[in-house]
Amino acid sequence: MSHQIRFIMVGGFLGAGKTTTLGRLAKHYMDQGKTVGIVTNDQATDLVDTNTLRSQGYSVGEVAGACFCCNFDELMGTIERLGTEEVPDVILAEPVGSCTDLVATVIQPIKRIYEAQFSIAPYAVILKPSHGRRILRNEQRAGFSPKAAYILKKQLEEADAIIVNRIDELSDDAVNELAELVSTHHPGIPLLRLSAKTGDGFEGLVQFLEQDGDFGRRVLDIDYDIYADGEAELGWLNSSLRMTSETEFSLDEVLLDIVNTLRDSLADAEAETAHLKTIGLWEGFFGVANLISSEDQPELSLPSNCQVKEVDLIINARVACDPVILEEHVKQAVADVCQRHATTAEFRQTQSFRPGRPVPTHRYDSGE
The missing domain is CATH 3.40.50.300 (P-loop containing nucleotide triphosphate hydrolases)
Structure with a gap:
């Protein structure tokens, strides 16, 4: 064979x-x-x-x-x-x-x-x-x-x-x-x-x-x-941005702060979080923070242990709310984090939507 x-x-x-x-x-x-x-x-x-x-x-x-x-x-x-x-x-x-x-x-x-x-x-x-x-x-x-x-x-x-x-x-x-x-x-x-x-x-x-x-x-x-x-009840968001500062900042603290801020704002809006993830990437190193539900605490799942002046960030959010509202929460959270850490953020791409109806390419019964 x-x-x-x-x-x-x-x-x-x-x-x-x-x-x-x-x-x-x-x-x-x-x-x-x-x-x-x-x-x-x-x-x-x-x-x-x-x-x-x-x-x-x-x-x-x-x-x-x-x-x-x-x-x-x-x-x-x-x-x-x-x-x-x-x-x-x-x-x-x-x-x-x-x-x-x-x-x-x-x-x-x-x-x-x-x-x-x-x-x-x-x-x-x-x-x-x-x-x-x-x-x-x-x-x-x-x-x-x-x-x-x-x-x-x-x-x-x-x-x-x-x-x-x-x-x-x-x-x-x-x-x-x-x-x-x-x-x-x-x-x-x-x-x-x-x-x-x-x-x-x-x-x-x-x-x-x-x-x-x-x-x-x-x-x-x-x-x-x-x-x-x-x-279709889930709001879906994938967003990429670059964060910069004139002085070094802790990437891990920023990642956790973004997730914490989103957790609190979404909880206040009574929007159940299915999953939040953010990753920071720059010149060979990376860090990841996530949240798996509204009742859990954010976690730095993969720490970078890095101080940076510039980093590329990706945010993924899956939340039971309108995707337009979800995008507003994400952009406000990033703005708040930037203010606290003396950084600026440039959004490059944001996709926010509800998943469409699944239409499988194939579907077989096990006995067919």
Whole structure:
């Protein structure tokens, strides 16, 4: 048999920890001497995740402008471009965090159309503890409407395994509660416990992904009207800018200040945050700060430990509010941060919108 690429896709809701998990997986496979390509995905360009992974030295292609399912040909073209010099042993794929029905629209088409070129790993979906707990409990204060919560529930339903992430931040009781909620809603689906940040539980994930078999068969019975309405409730923003100053400033303090300021202003507006990320890049170094929900604290996930006079920033925000209002919050937050740190900012590009209705390129039932 000719060389087959191992296709590993890891799904999960916005802020679940997909990028950190894929980065750790990439390092693991590269340490084994394997060639690895990563494909990120977003509804727009200027993706923090892409820049973060590239800054860590990984070979990354980006599918922008639509989800994998709606831009399937671009996904396969991106994989092909990653293999221009050497066919990768492993492709790690990170889908948009507001997408579901990926078994029928991504995994099954790869199986049918590219069967000779790829072997399919089990499809793992990461459960985001903060929103996952509230949604699976059916709490009124889940932060999202039932239509948006529908997406997270459907993501879990199609998984070959569900990963409870961030166990380093959770008590044993909290982890056990999440495990019980998952087993109640999705009996029979294996559950893994993981800290993508520290690596606790990582060996179990690797062992699960190494299995061979007919994975990716949990094709959903899904209502695309509810799915589309749920996605459209999220305001989406990707913004790039350059920040400068006559004197040096702490990049890490600025990154955290932007996220903190946005967290507070969005909370005051009662707009639930699905995910905020910002990355600062300049001359070989970078730093990343993020926020995964309105009830969490901002985190400097990848510190730069740098003092700078000039830096390029990218801000990604996924928030349950009107995208026009979201853009106003972001620009005001940057202005406030500039004032506090004696800096100036020049916005280069801002895209703010609601995701359109998903229209998959292909959709196969597992029995077709």
